[in-house]
Amino acid sequence: MRLHQVTAAAAAALALSLATTACGSDGDSDAEDAGRKITIGIKYDQPGIGLKTPDGKYTGFDVDVATYVAKQLGYKPEDIEWKEAKSADRETLLQRGDVDFIAASYSINPERMKKVDFAGPYLLAHQDVLVRADDKSITKPADLNDKRLCSVTGSTSAQNVKTxxxxxxxxQEYGGYSECLTGLENKVIDALTTDDSILAGYAAQPEHRGKFRLGGFKLSNENYGIGVQKGSELKAEINAALQKMVADGSWEKAVKKNFGPAGYQNEPAPKIGVVVS
Incomplete structure (x- = not known):
């Protein structure tokens, strides 16, 4: 009889404990759902593409694309945690799980595809040159002979032109594109080369409008994709979000907003999964 009483009491206590735990678990789950965050890698130093402004805001085409995609995945703008994704760090950030995805002028190529997966592409850019608006001496790539050509240290863009x-x-190799731009404005250099989207982003800034023009040379094809971990299910979800962004006009609106002031002649939105070589 005594053993039965103890067992019954223990059973009652256990039931109460399980009920309490279950209630607490539901509460924690709701709290977690309400506080869900997504971490997205972007550039912090490319106006028109991905820029962290002095007041702590984030602007640019990649930011607009990433924000749209995050919304389709169920995240509000305030749920996004932005993380700087420098070019050399992008694969590592994804492989370590430091970010959920990366939208950072991230060109799709075979070497990178060995390490990460890509959704998209969502923009077809081209290597181009930026020159002063009043410089009529550079109208074709061959005109760059004997000209002072600038790009950032370690970049392949300028080497491609030269070779x-x-x-x-x-x-001329400088530490950053901003330095090249200053040199171009001051006539220390004659042309700046990198992706046309990046060049357009710089030229579209209020302080630079009307000072520069794009050559329109289309020296290479750069298929910008959104990087995710190898095998991630996010790839399919992001592709669906990108297709919707194009269909509802948000993609075109973002292009015009970020690049339009520079007279950027963008390519039509790429088809998902089609990489132009």
Whole structure:
């Protein structure tokens, strides 16, 4: 009889404990759902693409695309935690799980596809040059011969021009595109080369409008994709979000907003899964 009483009491206590735990678990789950966050990698230093402004805001085409995609995944803008994704760090950030996805002028290529997966592409950019608006001496790639051509240290863009198109170009390598732009404005250099989207982003800034023009040379194809971890289910969800962004006009609106002031002649929205070589 005594053993029965103890067992019954223990059973009652256990039932109460389980009920309490279950209630607490539901509450915790609701709290977690309400506080869900998504971490997205972007560039912090590319106006028109991905820029962290002095007041702590984030602007640019990649930011607009990432925000739209996050919304389709169920996240509000305030649920997004932005993380700087420098070019050299992108694969590592994804492989370590430091970010959920990366939208950072991230060109799809075979070498990168060995390490990460890509949704998209969502923009087809081209290597181009930026020159002063009043400079009529550069109208084709060959005109870069004997000109002072600038790009950032370690960039392949300027080397491509020098080795393939204008072997007599005087290559100048600076620490950042902003320095090249200052040199271009001050006539220390004659042309700046990198992706046309990046160039357009700089030229579209209020303080630069009307000072520069794009060459429109289309020296290469750069298929921007959204990077995710290898095998991630997010790839399919992001692709669906990108298709919706194009269909409802939000993609075109973001292009015009971020690049339009520079006279950027963008390509039509790429088809998902089609990489232009």
């Amino acid at each position: 393939k198109l204008a072997p007599k170009a005087q290559l």
